[in-house]
Amino acid sequence: MVQFSDIPVVRHVGYIEVNTAFQNDVSPLKVDLIYGTFKSEDGSNYILPVVKRAENMVVNDTLSHDYLSPAGIESFSKLACRLLLGDIENLWNDGKVFGIQSIGGTGALKIGAEFLAQHMNCTTVYYPDPSWEMHGSIFSFSGFQKKIQYRYMNRETIEIDFEGFCEDISNASVDSVVILHACGHNPSGLDLSKEQWRTVAEIMKERKLIPFFDIAYQGIASGDIEEDTWAVRHFHSEGIEFLCAQSFSKMFTIYNERVGNLMIVQKSGHNIESLKIHFERIIRSIYSSPPNHGARTILQILSNPKLYDEWSSSFKAIAARIIELRKALRKALEEEVAFKKWNHITDQKGMFIFLNLTDSQVEYLRNFHHIYMINCGRVNVSGLNFTNISYVAKAINDTLR
Numbered sequence: 001m002v003q004f005s006d007i008p009v010v011r012h013v014g015y016i017e018v019n020t021a022f023q024n025d026v027s028p029l030k031v032d033l034i035y036g037t038f039k040s041e042d043g044s045n046y047i048l049p050v051v052k053r054a055e056n057m058v059v060n061d062t063l064s065h066d067y068l069s070p071a072g073i074e075s076f077s078k079l080a081c082r083l084l085l086g087d088i089e090n091l092w093n094d095g096k097v098f099g100i101q102s103i104g105g106t107g108a109l110k111i112g113a114e115f116l117a118q119h120m121n122c123t124t125v126y127y128p129d130p131s132w133e134m135h136g137s138i139f140s141f142s143g144f145q146k147k148i149q150y151r152y153m154n155r156e157t158i159e160i161d162f163e164g165f166c167e168d169i170s171n172a173s174v175d176s177v178v179i180l181h182a183c184g185h186n187p188s189g190l191d192l193s194k195e196q197w198r199t200v201a202e203i204m205k206e207r208k209l210i211p212f213f214d215i216a217y218q219g220i221a222s223g224d225i226e227e228d229t230w231a232v233r234h235f236h237s238e239g240i241e242f243l244c245a246q247s248f249s250k251m252f253t254i255y256n257e258r259v260g261n262l263m264i265v266q267k268s269g270h271n272i273e274s275l276k277i278h279f280e281r282i283i284r285s286i287y288s289s290p291p292n293h294g295a296r297t298i299l300q301i302l303s304n305p306k307l308y309d310e311w312s313s314s315f316k317a318i319a320a321r322i323i324e325l326r327k328a329l330r331k332a333l334e335e336e337v338a339f340k341k342w343n344h345i346t347d348q349k350g351m352f353i354f355l356n357l358t359d360s361q362v363e364y365l366r367n368f369h370h371i372y373m374i375n376c377g378r379v380n381v382s383g384l385n386f387t388n389i390s391y392v393a394k395a396i397n398d399t400l401r
C-alpha cells in the first residue's frame with residue numbers, strides 16, 4: 001500500500017515558484033513583473049472603480065445564496081457571448097451559440113477539454129510554442145494522450161513563424177484540437193494578421209481540426225474590445241464549429257472571483273438541450289455549480305448601459321496606459337542598450353513583453369537586481385511604472401553585457 005510519505009517530492013515551478021521568491025525578498029528595490037494583473041503607477045493592485053460599485057449593488061440586491069445551476073447564470077453567459085460575436089439574438093434562440101459560466105478562463109478550458117475527450121473522441125491537442133503554461137496540463141489531466149506544440153514564434157527574430165505554424169497544423173490528424181490565442185498572445189505578445197487568420201481558418205476547415213480559442217485579453221491587445229475578437233468572428237463567418245474559453249479576470253480586474261465563460265458555436269442547434277446536459281454532467285462531477293458573486297457583478301455591468309459605458313471607457317484607459325509603458329520601456333532600452341534592437345517591445349501587443357532572455361539571465365535579474373519575471377523574460381507590462389522603468393532598463397543592460 002502506498003503511504004503519503006512514498007509520494008515523490010516535487011517543487012513548484014513557473015509562476016508560483018517565482019512569486020514565492022518575490023514575496024520572500026526583503027529588498028526595497030524589488031520589482032514584480034510576474035503575474036498578468038493590473039497595477040497602478042505606485043505598484044499597488046488595481047480594481048476598476050466601476051467593478052467596486054457593481055459589486056456593492058450585487059451585495060445589496062442579494063436575497064439568497066441558493067445554488068446556481070451547473071451551467072451558471074444564463075443571462076451572464078449570453079452577454080459574455082455577445083461580447084465575442086456581437087448581436088447573437090437569433091443564433092442564441094436557434095441554439096447555434098450557447099455559453100456555460102465557468103470558473104475563470106482556466107475552468108472554461110477544463111470543461112471544454114473534458115467534453116472533447118469524453119464526447120468527441122479527441123485525443124490530441126495542439127497548442128503554440130510558446131504558450132500559457134497551463135494549456136498542456138489541462139488537456140493531459142482531461143485524458144488527452146498527445147499534446148503537441150506547434151511552431152508559433154521564431155526565437156531568433158522574435159517574430160511569428162507563420163510557415164512553421166501552417167506546416168505543423170497541416171500535418172495534424174483529423175479531430176485534433178488546436179488551441180488558438182484569439183488576441184494578446186501570452187507570452188509572446190505576437191498576434192496573427194487578418195490575412196494569416198484567414199489562412200489558418202482555411203487549413204483548419206480543410207484538415208477537419210477543432211479550433212479552441214482562448215481569449216483572456218480582449219480589449220487589451222488593440223485597445224478595442226470588438227477588434228480583438230476579429231479572429232473569433234471570422235471563424236464564425238466561415239461556418240466553422242468551435243469552442244472559445246473566455247476569461248474575465250483581466251477585463252474586469254476580478255481575478256480572484258474566478259469568472260469565465262465557455263462559448264460553443266455550432267452549425268445546427270437542434271440538440272442544444274442535450275449538449276447542455278452533457279456539459280452539466282461534467283460540471284456536476286467536478287465542482288457541481290459555479291460561484292455567484294463575480295458573474296453577477298459582471299452581469300450588472302454588461303446589462304446596465306451607464307455602468308457599461310463607464311467600464312468600457314476606464315478599460316480603454318488601461319489599454320492606453322499599457323501602450324504608453326511599452327513606448328517608455330523601449331525608449332529606455334534604446335538609450336541603455338543601444339547595441340540591440342528593441343522595436344519588438346512596441347510591435348508586441350497585450351499585457352506581456354517577451355524579452356527572450358535565457359533562464360540564467362532571468363535568474364541573474366532576480367538575484368542581483370531583485371527584478372522578478374517568468375522564464376524567457378516575460379514581463380507584465382503594468383508592473384512597470386515611470387519610477388522603475390529606468391532601473392529595469394539599466395538592470396537589463398547589466399544582464400546582457
Ligand code: PMP
Nearest residue numbers: 104105106132186214216247249
Ligand atoms: N488563458 C490565458 C492565455 C491566460 O493568460 C490566462 C490567465 N493568465 C488564462 C487562460 C486563465 O484565465 P483565468 O485566470 O481567468 O483562469
